[in-house]
Amino acid sequence: MSGIVIDNVWKEYGDQIVLENVSLTIEPRGFVALVGPSGCGKSTFLRMLLGQERPTRGAILLDGQPLPPEPGPDRGVVFQRYSVFPHLTVLGNVMLGKELTKARISARLFGAARRQAREEAEAMIAAVGLSGSESKYPAQLSGGMQQRLALAQALMMKPKVLLLDEPFGALDPGIRAEIHQLMKKLWHENPMTVVMVTHDMREAFTLASRVVAFERPRDRPEEKLRYGATITKDISIWPPRQAGTPSIFRPDRDGPVTTDGLHRDDPAHRR
């Protein structure tokens, strides 16, 4: 289930080769962190997994099937910014996925269907620790809470694959540590494969089951155009982390975690 096979993928923009010869097999329920210097194409790679862009050469298979050429509900995404809809409340944001899939014409649910979607959404909001903020708009939330909301919104679709594009890069360290706990919990509890782009090595090694580094092997100025980046390191974390099973060695750190109570950036503190 939900394994991803990337087979000899190249990405070129005109003459500029961005990625060359990238092959990677991501095991089902893995948590892969993509790291590398700025401009090495790791975000481009993520966009190809998302379906926003297509490889120039090579193939990407999800569950053995070629990836559809546009984004779809089987692949959730959280960007660093603009991941939630500013015109919808927290509840509206989380319910939107249900409304779009169940009401093809009106894109709105009414009556019993709405109540059911609402209950599911409220459970998801509680799971990411946003209970009590249901009627707020994103602009009234802190950055960390907005990213929790974006996670809840994406997870409502029960995606096979969750793609994260530097989702916690703009958060300050305390809040980031809390959302790391949440991310770990969500990975353990939801049947999904996670691919995360990050600049933060510490984050990569704290969360992932496997860290993949992109780099340009030839990076002299005259080589920049014609040689792209490729995978240079592929490190499996040891002791191995497996979704849903506590680590034998460091259950406190790597096992499924439960968090509850107020977060550091909960607006309740401000009152």
Add this chain to the structure above:
Amino acid sequence: MRLINRRPGNGARLALAFLPFAAVLAAYAAGSAARLADNANDKLLPGFASFAQAINRMAFVADPRTGDYILWADTWASLIRLFSGLGISTAIALLLGLVIGMFPYIRALLSPFVGAISMVPPLALLPILFIVMGLGESSKITLIVIGVAPIMIRDLALRAMELPREQIIKAETLGGSSWQIALRVVLPQILPRLITTLRLQLGPAFLFLIAAEAISSDSGLGYRIFLVRRYLSMDVIFPYVAWITLIAVLTDYLLDRLRIALFPWSNLEAH
């Protein structure tokens, strides 16, 4: 303290806002008094007493010939034309702006056309409208639509294109079709801008209205001003101009309140 850091309090702000109005009134009163002292029958800058008389005559005494209260009949006739024109423009702008902003094919089809149309000087088309549609209401309303709709279409299309790509992608990963994304993501986010662009087009709309009424009409605010111009009736023209300004200012203010009431989130982001 530097001037850039000094801020007026509430009372001071109110007083400052009134100051230019008071200054204009005082300058007028002084000029009028000077001219009237030279010639008690001066018609160019009538005194405030003549204004009061004229306003009373136009607004509160029925016209002996028709039995109408002229100011109100004129206002009613003009506002129907103005708001019909603006209403039709709004509907066209919303629909075309949305599809031009969202769909690359429709943008390729219509964007250059709308851009060219918006450069046609509407007043140059007025003779054509009068010839083709006659001198009735439809030619005046059409002039307003031709004058303001293209700008509104372009403004809304730009707003729709400004939406972060991330939002559209996110909606796709939530299972949204093009129709659903238009309905639930793009449309609600350009509606506040629709109200704002409508506010900005009030001035031009009044311009086209008065131009059309001045040339051919038998009622309306613009018709009256150009009618009494023949008799140098400044005592009627000045109150009419003030009245038109008041209507425009009030409409502008009410539209902004409407935006905040309908789309509370659109006011959150400014902070």
